Amino acid sequence: MPALSRRTFLHGTGVAIALPLLESHASAAQADAGPLRIFTIHAHLGFYPDTFWPSASGRDYQLSEALKPLEPLKDDFTVIQGMTHPGVKGGHGAANRALTATPTDITKNGISFDQLAAEHVGEHTRFSSIEMGGSVSINRSGVKIPGWGSQTDVYKRLFLAPDEKQLEQTIAGFREGRSVLDAVREQSKVIAKKVSVRDRAKLDEYYSSIRHVERRLEKAEAWAHKPMADVPLKETQVKDVRGSENLKAYTSTWGELARLALLTDSSRVLTWDVGINRNLTKVGFAKTWHGLTHTETDLWGKFDVKLFDEFSKVLQSLKNTDELGASLLDRTMVLFTSPLGNARNHRNNNMPALLAGGPFRHGQHLKFDEKSAPPYPNLFTSMLQAQGIPCEKFATATGTLTGLELKPVLNKRSRN
Incomplete structure (x- = not known):
């Protein structure tokens, strides 16, 4: 009996409902080669270095204060310390080059790594890429791609015909x-x-x-x-929530929209620009996120704990979602990143990097000496190659990232 198409729909009078990915959609070999996604979470202001970076390195390390909420997922992510985008500077202004790694002295910005991936895998999905919230994604012309600004806007574009x-x-x-x-x-x-x-x-x-x-x-x-994908999340359940008013609702709503976009294969390239720019009084802090980074570093660290407590739920929801015997987290590379290594003094070196999920062998803290660390875009190169993108070196990369290895079972899978 021939395998069902991935785009099989149930049709009735005036109704067409997309089926979830079933075992019958493909042969065992095709199922093993399920699509691999890239989900980038960009936090413009980064995280407080003193509470973000673990003290020890290697596989036998203890999570830092900020990352403690991720303890149940410790084997599912890698913390990478010491990397920088060579030649990228400008403090907050470096955000436009966070995903391109194009040196600041080059006037025209380059394509961001997520958009390079979208050029190759976007033909397989309704949306080549999805930019949630704001946007740090840059097209091949060096122009920023507009973000899908609100949660309700994302829901309508994804699921309402x-x-x-x-x-x-x-x-x-x-x-x-x-x-x-x-x-x-x-x-x-x-x-x-x-x-x-x-x-x-x-x-x-x-x-x-x-x-x-x-x-x-x-x-x-x-x-x-x-037909649009059919999902259990109803429009009435989606509300536009500011992170400054309800951090839990803000992250859980964006996180669920991302999970559904991935699960329905609406796109295989997502970016989420975490924009929380107002006073945080309603979530327990009497300043803006930016204000915390300059005057209240202790509170900044505590805010990071709250933030990663919510991020952990997003990752856990991906891990709890099955897709042909693997979890959605296994099939999604999730990168937490920022252009700022330390927002307090606007440093653009030692940028935070936490990579979860995908085909990599995780459970480690890769700690490099800042003076001899590989360029940050080596990480982008590793992710692109894992997805099957023909990219030897992205931007200023020197190759793939040393120490980040593929799992033996997944390292020969087709990515598209």
């Missing part, structure tokens, strides 16, 4: 966009006959950009006809 009129308007828009691009391309070809060799090279780059947009429009129109 447009009505027939909206669908027709959306598809018409895709077709109009392609028509405009066709006209521009033809005009450009005429111009190419009248310009210099150097200008023709620029036009060739322009054509490539046009084709990239066309492919995205073609994909968008194709997905517009497919």
Whole structure:
């Protein structure tokens, strides 16, 4: 009997419900090669170094105060200390290069590692990538990709199908966009006959950009006809909550939306920009998060404990979700990162890195000497290669990250 398609739907009168990933969707070999995802959690202000970094290194280490809430998941993550983006500086301003690792003296920003992954695996899902909250994701043109700002916005875009009129308007828009691009391309070809060799090279780059947009429009129109995924989370359960008002509700709602996006294979590349910018009085701290980093470092450390207590629940929910005999955490590389090693003095070196899940052999604290540590983008390179992305060295990387090894069972799996 042939295997069911991953995109099989139950159809009824006016109804089409997406099936979850079942054993019957694929052969045993295909099931073993289930999709691998990247989920990046970016905390702009980072974490208080004195309470974030464990004191000992290796596998026999004790978790730090901030990371204590992650104790039940200790074998599922690696803490990596000492790394920096070479040539990236500017304090808070380095956030735009947190995922690109493009040196500050290079005017045009490079593509972020998550978007490089999205270029390769995005064709398999409704959304090439999802940027939750704010955004630190940068496209190939060096432009920041707008984030999906609110929890309700993410829910609607992921799971609420447009009505027939909206669908027709959306598809018409895709077709109009392609028509405009066709006209521009033809005009450009005429111009190419009248310009210099150097200008023709620029036009060739322009054509490539046009084709990239066309492919995205073609994909968008194709997905517009497919039913949205059916999920147990109802619209009435999703409320827009600020982290400064209810940290637990804020993180749990974003975390559940991320889990459902991954579970339904809506995207295999997610970023969550944790934006908590207001006074934290309602969650027990009489300052903003930024204020804590400059004047109340003890309280900053205590805030981090609260934050990782909530992050632990997000990771645990991924671990508790089964997908063909593996957990969703096993199939998702979750990276906690920040451009600031110490927000108190705006240092951009020794940036925090905690990598959970995916195909790696975790349960360790990789501690490098700052003066001789591998570049931070070596970690990005390891993650990209694990997902099957053809990337020898990302940005200023020198290779993959020393000490971060693949699990023997997973190291030969197909990632797409």
